Structure formats: C-alpha cells, structure tokens
Amino acid sequence: xxxxxxxxxxxxxxxxxxxxVSERVEQFRDQTRRYxxxxxxxxxxxPLRLQNGLYVQRHAPMLRVAIPYxxxxxxxxxxxxHIARKYDRGYGHFSTRQNLQxxxxxxxxxxxxxxxxxxxxxxAIQTSGNCVRNITTDHFAGVAHDEVVDPRALAEILRQWSxxxxxxxxxxxxxxxxxxxxxxxxxxxxxHDIGLNFVTDxxxxxxxxxxxxxxxxxxxxxxHVIREFLPWQHMLTYVEAILRVYNRHGRxxxxxxxxxKILVKALGVEEFARQVETExxxxxxxxxxxxxxxxDRVAAHFAPPGYEPPGDEDHALAFQLAxxxxxxxxxxxxxxxxxxxxxxxxxxxxxxxGVPPGDATAEQMDIVADLAERYSFGELRVSHEQxxxxxxxxxxxxxxxxxxxxxxxxxxxxxGLLTNIVCCPGGDFCxxxxxxxxxxxxxIQRRFDDLDYxxxxxxxxxxxxxxxxxCGHHHVGHIGILGVDKNGAEWYQVSIGGAQxxxxxxxLGQVIGPSFAAAEMPDVVDNLIGTYLGLRTxxxxxxxxxxxxxxxxxxxxxxxxxxxxx
Amino acid sequence: MPDIIRNGRVEADDWDESALLxxxxxxxxxxxxxxxxxxxxxxxxxxxxxxxxASDLDRLQLVAINFPRFADGRGYSCAVLLRTRYGYRGELxxxxxxxxxxxxxxxxxxxxxxxxxxxxxxxxAAASLGDFSLRYQGSxxxxxxxxxxxLAMAPRGMxxxxxxxxxxxxxxx
Numbered sequence: 001x002x003x004x005x006x007x008x009x010x011x012x013x014x015x016x017x018x019x020x021v022s023e024r025v026e027q028f029r030d031q032t033r034r035y036x037x038x039x040x041x042x043x044x045x046x047p048l049r050l051q052n053g054l055y056v057q058r059h060a061p062m063l064r065v066a067i068p069y070x071x072x073x074x075x076x077x078x079x080x081x082h083i084a085r086k087y088d089r090g091y092g093h094f095s096t097r098q099n100l101q102x103x104x105x106x107x108x109x110x111x112x113x114x115x116x117x118x119x120x121x122x123x124a125i126q127t128s129g130n131c132v133r134n135i136t137t138d139h140f141a142g143v144a145h146d147e148v149v150d151p152r153a154l155a156e157i158l159r160q161w162s163x164x165x166x167x168x169x170x171x172x173x174x175x176x177x178x179x180x181x182x183x184x185x186x187x188x189x190x191x192h193d194i195g196l197n198f199v200t201d202x203x204x205x206x207x208x209x210x211x212x213x214x215x216x217x218x219x220x221x222x223x224h225v226i227r228e229f230l231p232w233q234h235m236l237t238y239v240e241a242i243l244r245v246y247n248r249h250g251r252x253x254x255x256x257x258x259x260x261k262i263l264v265k266a267l268g269v270e271e272f273a274r275q276v277e278t279e280x281x282x283x284x285x286x287x288x289x290x291x292x293x294x295x296d297r298v299a300a301h302f303a304p305p306g307y308e309p310p311g312d313e314d315h316a317l318a319f320q321l322a323x324x325x326x327x328x329x330x331x332x333x334x335x336x337x338x339x340x341x342x343x344x345x346x347x348x349x350x351x352x353x354g355v356p357p358g359d360a361t362a363e364q365m366d367i368v369a370d371l372a373e374r375y376s377f378g379e380l381r382v383s384h385e386q387x388x389x390x391x392x393x394x395x396x397x398x399x400x401x402x403x404x405x406x407x408x409x410x411x412x413x414x415x416g417l418l419t420n421i422v423c424c425p426g427g428d429f430c431x432x433x434x435x436x437x438x439x440x441x442x443x444i445q446r447r448f449d450d451l452d453y454x455x456x457x458x459x460x461x462x463x464x465x466x467x468x469x470x471c472g473h474h475h476v477g478h479i480g481i482l483g484v485d486k487n488g489a490e491w492y493q494v495s496i497g498g499a500q501x502x503x504x505x506x507x508l509g510q511v512i513g514p515s516f517a518a519a520e521m522p523d524v525v526d527n528l529i530g531t532y533l534g535l536r537t538x539x540x541x542x543x544x545x546x547x548x549x550x551x552x553x554x555x556x557x558x559x560x561x562x563x564x565x566x
Numbered sequence: 567m568p569d570i571i572r573n574g575r576v577e578a579d580d581w582d583e584s585a586l587l588x589x590x591x592x593x594x595x596x597x598x599x600x601x602x603x604x605x606x607x608x609x610x611x612x613x614x615x616x617x618x619x620a621s622d623l624d625r626l627q628l629v630a631i632n633f634p635r636f637a638d639g640r641g642y643s644c645a646v647l648l649r650t651r652y653g654y655r656g657e658l659x660x661x662x663x664x665x666x667x668x669x670x671x672x673x674x675x676x677x678x679x680x681x682x683x684x685x686x687x688x689x690x691a692a693a694s695l696g697d698f699s700l701r702y703q704g705s706x707x708x709x710x711x712x713x714x715x716x717l718a719m720a721p722r723g724m725x726x727x728x729x730x731x732x733x734x735x736x737x738x739x
Contacts, residue, residue, distance in 0.1 A: 014716075016700055016712060016716070019699065019700055020698065020700050020701075020702065023697065023698045023699065023700075024698075027694075027697045027698075031667060040667075044636075044665060044667070047636075047637055048667055130637070130639075157713075160702040160703075160712070160713075161702055161703045161711070162703075163702050163703075164671070164698065164701065164702065165703055165705075166642065166670070166671035166672075166673075166674035166675050166701075166703075166705050167639075167642045167643055167646050167671075167674075167675050167705060168639070168642070169639060169642070169668075169671045170636070170637050170638065170639025170642065171639060172639075236703075236711075244643050244646075247639055247640060247642070247643045248640055248643050248644075252638055252640075282651060283650075286704065286709065287704050287709050287710050287711060287714055288703065288704055288711055290713070291713070291714070291717065293717050293720075294713040294714075294716070294717065297713075297716070
C-alpha cells in the first residue's frame with residue numbers, strides 16, 4: 001500500500017487572486033442584501049446573480065460552482081461535500097461543462113456559500129449570464145498519450161483574463177471557450193463559441209488554431225477555423241478582438257439568434273475573420289501579449305507530480321485481469337492510457353443505474369477525495385461526460401482502487417457504452433426544460449442492464465437534453481434524445497449520427513422522424529440497437545453503421561412500414 | 567437637474583441632456599461655424615459607430631453613450647474604442663439605464679461620468695466604483711494586466727512603469 005500523496009498539481013492562488021475572489025464575495029453579499037431589502041428590482045438583480053451562477057429554478061435557486069477547466073483538488077471536493085450537506089440536500093450534480101450544480105440552496109445562504117468556496121480557491125464567477133463562461137478543456141490534460149501541448153497553463157491565463165473583463169460583462173449572449181492540446185479533440189472545440197487548438201509548427205513553435213462559431217442549442221453548427229496558426233503569446237489579444245467584433249455586432253433583438261455562430265453565419269466566415277484580423281492588427285501589440293515569464297509562472301503549477309519509476313507490478317495486474325471478469329470489464333472501459341509507463345487514468349463513474357447521471361452524494365464526494373489523495377496526488381478532473389477522473393493512478397493500485405470505488409457505487413464499467421448516458425437535469429429541476437430527461441435515462445439504463453449485451457453493442461454515446469438549450473449535448477450523441485413540448489405534453493425527438501469528434505470529425509445528428517412518448521423510448525433505443533446489430537460489419541461501431549447506411553434502415557425498423565413510405 | 571457622478575464625485579450636472587446632438591444631428595451640423603466658447607456634446611446610441619466622430623473629437627466637450635437597457639453592452643466597446651483607438655480625452659458619460667452595479671466596469675472601459683437613472687441615488691452608487699481593488703486584465707483605466715504587475719513585483723522580474731502601456735522590446739512578437 002502506498003502512502004498518502006497530496007501535492008496538488010493545479011494552479012494555486014497567490015494573495016492577489018485571493019483578494020479578487022474575496023472582493024467578489026463582498027460585492028455579491030451587498031448585492032443580495034440590496035435585493036432582499038427591495039433596493040434592487042428583480043430585473044436589476046437577475047444579471048447580477050446570473051453572473052454568480054445563481055438561477056431561479058422550479059423548486060429553489062440553482063447555484064453553479066465553477067470548476068475551472070474541470071480541475072479540482074481533494075481539498076476542494078471535500079468543501080463541495082460540506083456545502084452539499086450544510087446548505088443543500090446532501091448531493092450535487094456534475095454538469096457537461098465540468099461544473100458542479102446545487103439544486104436546493106437558499107438565496108440568503110448564497111453569499112455564505114461563496115465565502116466558504118473562497119476559502120478553498122473556488123467561486124461561481126461567470127458560470128452563467130451573458131459573459132465569458134467557465135473555460136473547459138481535455139479531462140486528460142497533462143497525462144494524455146496524444147497530447148501535443150498541455151492546455152492547462154493557457155486555460156488558467158485565459159480564466160484570469162476573462163474574469164470580470166469590463167468590456168465583455170454584457171455580451172449579446174453566453175460565451176463558451178474550449179481549449180484542446182491533444183490530437184484527439186476531447187474538448188469539443190468545434191462546438192464552442194471559440195475553440196482553441198494548440199498545435200506546433202515545423203520549427204516546434206507553439207501556436208493556436210482558432211475556431212469560431214460552433215455550438216449546439218437551437219441552431220447546431222460546427223465551428224469554422226478563422227486562423228490556422230496564431231502565436232500563443234497572442235491568445236488574449238486575439239480572443240479580445242473576436243469578442244469586440246461580437247459585442248458590437250452580435251444580434252440583441254432575439255435571444256435565439258444572439259450567439260456568435262449566428263453573426264459568423266450572417267457575415268460569412270471570411271468577412272467575420274477579416275473584421276477580427278482588422279481589430280487585432282490595431283491591438284495586437286498591447287500589454288496583454290503574454291510574456292514567457294507569465295507562462296512559466298503558471299505552467300510551474302502544472303509540473304508533473306512525483307511519478308515513481310515503473311516497477312514490476314505487471315504480473316499482479318495481469319493475474320487480476322485474467323482471474324476476475326468484473327475487474328477486467330472495469331479495466332477495459334474505465335481505465336485509460338497514460339503517457340507515463342506504469343500509470344493509468346481512471347474514470348470514476350457517476351452513471352450508476354437508478355441515479356441521475358452526474359449526481360454525486362456528499363459521502364461519495366468525500367470518498368472520491370480520499371481516493372484522489374491515496375491514489376492520484378490529491379487531484380481529479382470532471383469530464384464533460386459527467387464522470388470524475390483520477391488522472392495519475394499507479395497500475396499496481398488499480399485492483400484496490402477498483403474495490404474501493406465499487407463499494408462506493410463509482411465503478412459502473414460503462415465508459416463509452418450506451419448506459420454512460422450524458423444527461424441534463426431536465427424538467428425535474430430546470431425551469432427551461434420542455435421535458436424530463438432523468439427518467440428517460442433511467443428507463444434506458446434499466447432496459448440495457450445486461451453487461452455482456454452492453455459490451456457486445458460496443459462504443460455508443462447516448463445524450464439526452466430536456467430542451468433545445470442542449471445542455472445534454474444531444475446533437476453530438478451517436479443517439480441523441482431531445483425533450484420537446486407538444487401541446488403541453490412531453491415528447492422526445494430522436495436523432496442519430498452525431499459525434500463529439502474525439503476520433504475523427506465532429507458531426508451533428510439527424511432527426512429520424514416524429515417524436516415519441518416517454519414510455520416508448522426504451523423500445524425506440526432497442527430498435528435502433530437491433531438495426532445496428534443486424535447490419536454491422538465485424539469492426540463497425542454503431543456510429544460507423546449509421547454513417548455507412550444512413551437513416552433509412554433505422555427509420556424503417558423504428559417506425560415500421562408506414563413511416564418508411566412517408 | 568439631477569446630480570451626476572464625475573471623476574468619482576457626486577456633483578451638479580452642468581449639461582442639459584436634451585441639448586446633446588444625436589449622431590445624425592452632429593453630422594448635419596459639423597461644418598457650421600459655431601460661436602467662440604460654444605460647448606458641443608454628442609449622444610451616441612448602441613448601434614452608432616464611434617468611427618463616425620473620430621475626426622471631430624477635439625471639437626466635442628462631451629460624448630454621452632446611451633444605454634437603453636443596462637444589459638445591452640455595446641456601449642462598453644464603443645467607449646473603449648473612443649478612448650484607445652480614437653484618443654478621445656474629453657468627458658465620456660454613460661446615460662440611460664445606468665445603475666450602481668455597472669459603474670465599476672463602465673469606469674474601467676473609459677467612462678468618467680455617469681448619469682444614473684432618476685430613481686437611483688448617486689451618493690450610494692459611487693461606492694461601487696471601488697468594488698475591486700485589483701483587476702486581472704488591462705483595460706482603458708489601466709492597460710497593464712495583473713501578470714505584468716506580478717512580474718514587476720517579482721524579485722528579479724523585469725521592470726515596468728506602473729501606469730504606461732509600454733512593453734519591453736523583448737516581449738513584442
């Protein structure tokens with residue numbers, strides 16, 4: 001057994017960072033006081049609370065806590081568990097944007113919650129509202145075997161730059177930026193307002209491929225590359241130029257047409273890029289150019305932890321893999337390659353059937369914090385698939401980690417499989433939703449509870465959103481389910497063929513036909529799977545079969561003959 | 567006339583907002599000769615392009631940017647452009663739906679005067695000009711990002727002037 005290791009490989013605040021977050025807590029405390037005293041109207045308070053992650057939901061306010069680029073320490077996770085117990089109902093929901101949401105806090109407690117978060121270098125700044133939101137990135141950043149550039153330091157520099165940016169506090173609409181430094185795009189950079197892909201040129205210099213105007217929501221669009229190689233030192237000046245063009249010219253008359261993707265579409269990619277370049281030429285040599293010294297200062301926080309040299313533990317692992325089917329299944333699905341010999345990254349699953357996807361109890365958070373300290377340098381990540389990742393696990397610790405995480409309900413061996421459902425909180429909690437999403441996820445998980453069958457079906461992303469805002473990313477699910485409202489009743493529209501773009505290009509799913517009642521959904525998924533199993537070639541995944549054959553055979557099976565004619 | 571906040575202090579307004587010229591009015595009258603000492607103020611709306619008054623700025627004593635709704639943030643970029651791109655040095659005033667909780671960002675974006683909506687108390691509001699004592703990013707009020715100040719504070723860091731926007735040669739691309 002190894003000793004407890006807890007050197008945090010993450011950005012740590014200095015006195016200046018602490019001061020900014022503390023001043024924000026006091027600012028919001030006063031804003032809340034003025035609202036409760038009637039000095040601020042509902043309309044005046046709304047954008048202020050939203051910029052602090054506070055929504056008013058069906059039952060209570062919802063508070064969204066930022067987990068910058070998905071990176072969190074054991075110490076911080078214990079604080080989240082404590083807040084869940086003290087101010088909420090003992091659990092939290094990890095979202096597709098790598099954040100944590102509390103569904104039951106009281107408004108008057110929120111300033112106190114923010115003060116508690118500040119003690120562990122956390123906040124809820126800009127987790128909603130029409131501003132630059134939490135920056136997201138690859139949950140395997142720093143350990144991925146296919147990584148070209150570790151995106152974490154630049155993600156932190158961008159986080160700081162975007163925090164309370166005075167010019168961009170009232171954008172036409174929310175604004176999401178994702179960073180990726182690996183060959184596979186695990187951050188969906190083509191589906192964000194801005195996607196930044198770090199690349200190297202022939203001389204080994206680091207640059208950024210800049211993608212603009214992607215997004216899901218009502219009008220899903222794959223983003224466009226507007227610059228192939230931007231020297232990394234100009235990341236902030238270039239993003240500023242993009243945001244200035246958007247802030248001035250993005251539509252504000254219709255919230256459904258206010259995202260940057262609509263502006264890019266209306267102007268045309270070339271014209272939009274030309275305007276950005278013109279703006280950038282005027283500002284590129286500002287003090288916002290990132291000095292090497294600042295990059296080095298931040299990057300030092302993400303230096304590799306004290307890895308041990310590889311030992312000769314292969315035998316024990318091989319023995320365990322051969323001897324225990326349940327362990328080998330978990331190993332196959334939830335354990336991932338690591339750039340360092342002798343180490344692996346591990347997914348702790350928040351997809352246990354019967355529990356809303358992404359939900360974790362305070363007890364589980366505490367257990368995960370313990371596991372992170374014992375097995376992974378006290379640090380973990382939130383994935384956009386709503387699971388938790390221990391990024392630096394010694395191979396010899398895998399059997400023990402598996403036993404402990406299984407005992408805590410965190411070892412569902414379904415990563416990449418149909419039941420690893422990505423799902424928004426839906427109509428059970430969210431006031432925007434047209435339909436419930438969690439019961440649909442549960443019904444599908446119940447239907448597909450045979451592990452052998454699931455593994456035979458193979459890789460399949462299933463995503464559920466309760467409304468067009470697409471928080472469940474249904475557009476990029478191999479199977480995507482969208483809750484729709486038909487004359488006040490909840491219906492579900494199904495699309496197939498979407499892809500996040502992790503292996504290959506991203507793609508948007510196509511709707512297969514008229515929507516279904518909730519009770520029909522397990523059968524619909526069953527029929528889609530049945531079609532695939534009947535038609536697949538030996539090496540084909542579900543998505544490959546859809547790409548090869550199109551929608552027709554799936555439609556025919558799901559709707560029967562009449563729809564095939566229609 | 568209601569008081570305004572100017573340069574951090576609450577004081578009596580010496581302008582009649584109704585006398586401000588719209589962009590169209592200014593463009594129609596910009597070539598008129600005006601009597602010595604005439605004060606001219608122009609009022610811009612969110613969609614107005616500040617480039618249209620860029621060559622007139624030394625003739626204007628006041629540029630007011632209107633916020634029909636405080637959540638319409640175009641005026642922030644307009645102010646940044648007037649101050650940085652076009653070099654306007656005169657009074658830049660935020661008018662319309664302007665409240666206490668916008669003042670900090672407005673000031674950072676280059677506004678030095680604020681006419682709050684009539685029901686709002688400028689004395690209480692002025693306190694929010696100092697909501698934050700530190701800022702991560704550069705803007706009009708202080709073009710140096712926090713990281714350049716950190717470097718200046720570092721024991722063996724490079725030396726930067728505290729207010730100027732200059733960057734040492736070696737940091738330029």
